[in-house]
Amino acid sequence: MEARPLKMGNIEAKVPLIQGGMGVGISLGRLAGAVAKEGGIGSISAAQIGFKEPDFDTNTKEANLRAIQKEYDKARAIAPDGIIGFNIMVAMRHYEEYVRAAIDAGADLILSGAGLPTDLPRIAGDSRAKLAPIVSTDKSAKVILKYWGRKYKRMPDLLVIEGPKAGGHLGFTKEQLKAYDQAAYDAEVSDILDTVRSYEEEFQCRIPVALAGGIENKAQAEHAFSLGVDAIQAATRFVTTEECDAHIKYKEAYLNAKETDIVIVKSPVGMPGRAILNPFMEKVMAGERIPHSSCHGCLQKCNPSEIPYCITDALVHAARGEVDDALLFCGAYAYKADHLETVKEVIDSLMPERV
Incomplete structure (x- = not known):
């Protein structure tokens, strides 16, 4: 199985891997910059990103807005030519302000889930930032693609499918998580890809798709690519790296x-x-x-x-x-993590042969 560069319009990630956003304070500028430097897509979590700011307790929103720029600058200094995005949850208060702050900071990409980012195109306006909604089911994919198509006459620059083996908040009920079956979710991924292809045809565009959730070794990455996705997203594997911002x-x-x-x-x-x-x-x-x-x-x-x-x-x-x-x-x-690694070692352990 070959992994090809991930193209999103006029930008290209040499390594088709997104480092998942992890908050509070787990994926900040250092980790995102290290991943971007290796050719992947680094993702900074905007969730309460300003927790280290001295006025976080009394001036939370402004502390977060300030930290968005600081962490982006930190990542960009590490990877001057890399792709650096922000993961911003729809469920957050002041969502629109955080999205705009990330775009103003210079973000290449806005990844958004924990709810459906129906109005992300309006918030982003005509900025250069690529937009990547996160979905878990074919139903949610259809909702977001239909809505963006009808209201904004545009499609996502990337669609991220986050499966039930992911970390953090999940787009499934507890019962669905208990009843998880790999083959059944593979079929769900196939349905999502069929839906994406139908909208690609309608809008005469290319919508790359990334798959996330429980991808922790090369065999699982190869399985993901075999389903027909263009990239993978991994988060947990990056926690136990030397470069991770976590304590x-x-x-x-x-x-x-x-x-x-x-x-x-x-x-x-x-x-x-x-x-x-x-x-x-x-x-x-x-x-x-x-x-x-x-x-x-x-x-x-x-x-x-x-x-x-x-x-x-x-x-x-x-x-x-x-x-x-x-x-x-x-x-x-x-x-399964039993020792600290570098970001490069993690990426090399996940990615199939590259072309």
Whole structure:
């Protein structure tokens, strides 16, 4: 199986691999820049990106907007000619402002999921940034392609399919995750590709597709490419790299995890996710309510008076290495990591022969 460069209009990634966005503070400028330097697509997570700023607690939005530029500049200094994008969740408050800030910073690509980015073309306007919605099902792919086609007369520059083995928030119900079957999801991917091809024909364009979720070795990458996608997206494998922005204790949590430690959890806003079982999550799963800081305004559909814990607090704890008090998001195969690697080593271990 050969992996060809990923073309999105006038830009091309020599390595058809996207490093998935991981927040809070796990994929920032250092990791994204390292991936872009190796020829892949580096992705900076915009989720509460300003958590290190001194005024984050009192001036959250402005701290995040400031950090978007700082982290982009950091990545661009590492990879002057690389492709650097931002992963920005639709579910975030101030979504439009964050998208515009990323574009103004110089982002080559905006990847957007955790909800359907129906109005991303309006927000991006005539900017040069490529637009990449993230979907999990053929149904969601049809919705976004139909909507963009009818309202904006345009198609995505890239479509990312995120499967049920991914980390973080997932676009599936808990029941769907329990009933996961590889062959069945392969069929879903095939349906999505058929839908994409129908819109390519209608709009006389090319829509490259990337597949994400549980791709942690070369055989899985080859399987993904065999389905007909143009690229893969991987995130978990990059956590345990020397260049990853995560705290060393966060990385060690992956290195020390066993298969039985990887569990499906529910976020404060009701979405299922995959994480490492730790003292914090044991308390949450036992029904304990965790005291939290004043609201940082992260997610649109969140009522601070009703949540069992604050996801910003939990993820900031993770980013700072306070792992016993943290939500440790991860992919299905996080437990397989047993040593630190470089970004180059990870990419080389994932990619089939390149042409």
